[in-house]
Amino acid sequence: MILETFPVGILRCNCTILGDETTGEALVVDPGDDVPAILTRLALRHLTVKQIIVTHAHIDHVGGAVLLKRATGAPILLNQNDLPLLAMMEMQAGWLRTKPPEVAPPDGSAEDGLKIGVANYVGEVLHTPGHSEGSICLYFAPQQLLLAGDTLFAGSIGRTDLPGGDSRKIIASSHHRLLVLPDATTVIPGHGHSTSIGEERLSNPFLNR
Ligand SMILES: [Zn+2]
Numbered sequence: 001m002i003l004e005t006f007p008v009g010i011l012r013c014n015c016t017i018l019g020d021e022t023t024g025e026a027l028v029v030d031p032g033d034d035v036p037a038i039l040t041r042l043a044l045r046h047l048t049v050k051q052i053i054v055t056h057a058h059i060d061h062v063g064g065a066v067l068l069k070r071a072t073g074a075p076i077l078l079n080q081n082d083l084p085l086l087a088m089m090e091m092q093a094g095w096l097r098t099k100p101p102e103v104a105p106p107d108g109s110a111e112d113g114l115k116i117g118v119a120n121y122v123g124e125v126l127h128t129p130g131h132s133e134g135s136i137c138l139y140f141a142p143q144q145l146l147l148a149g150d151t152l153f154a155g156s157i158g159r160t161d162l163p164g165g166d167s168r169k170i171i172a173s174s175h176h177r178l179l180v181l182p183d184a185t186t187v188i189p190g191h192g193h194s195t196s197i198g199e200e201r202l203s204n205p206f207l208n209r
Pocket residue numbers: 056058061131150
């Protein structure tokens with residue numbers, strides 16, 4: 001498996017490229033910005049994007065999705081519960097005092113249980129509302145890998161003070177959908193450094209009250 005995670009944009013959202021070294025197919029998660037840099041990384045690895053998945057419709061995660069789609073032809077998946085947030089892009093850009101990126105309706109909804117990924121690396125969508133109504137995580141069970149978006153961070157959880165945020169829901173999602181995964185599961189959050197489910201179960205102050 002080719003796995004590259006790197007920060008994009010002013011809020012340093014973690015964008016992840018997950019590729020299959022044998023077929024040359026790839027999945028891109030959260031192309032929030034810096035699309036030329038994402039395309040350069042894909043070209044260096046000789047990867048063709050088959051799917052673009054956005055963990056939630058905050059500007060720093062979704063901002064480059066349309067440009068990446070235009071460059072690659074790959075469809076965009078976003079959970080339908082975040083469509084109201086996607087429609088608020090001007091307001092979101094205002095929070096950051098930046099220009100709103102071009103957005104478009106996704107090509108499909110990343111629903112709970114949906115199988116995603118590429119031929120040899122198939123993962124599953126976990127709907128984990130709380131940071132936003134349509135927030136999702138991507139779980140690759142054979143690889144013991146979780147792409148957590150802004151639901152779970154190393155030592156923290158996502159903020160819930162933005163429209164659609166709900167602190168009780170993010171705690172419930174974390175306990176019922178994420179902390180039930182095996183301890184050895186590597187967690188790549190939407191911002192900051194990686195962690196593991198075991199580490200967060202033990203020491204995350206927001207989940208140990
Ligand atoms: Zn967010």
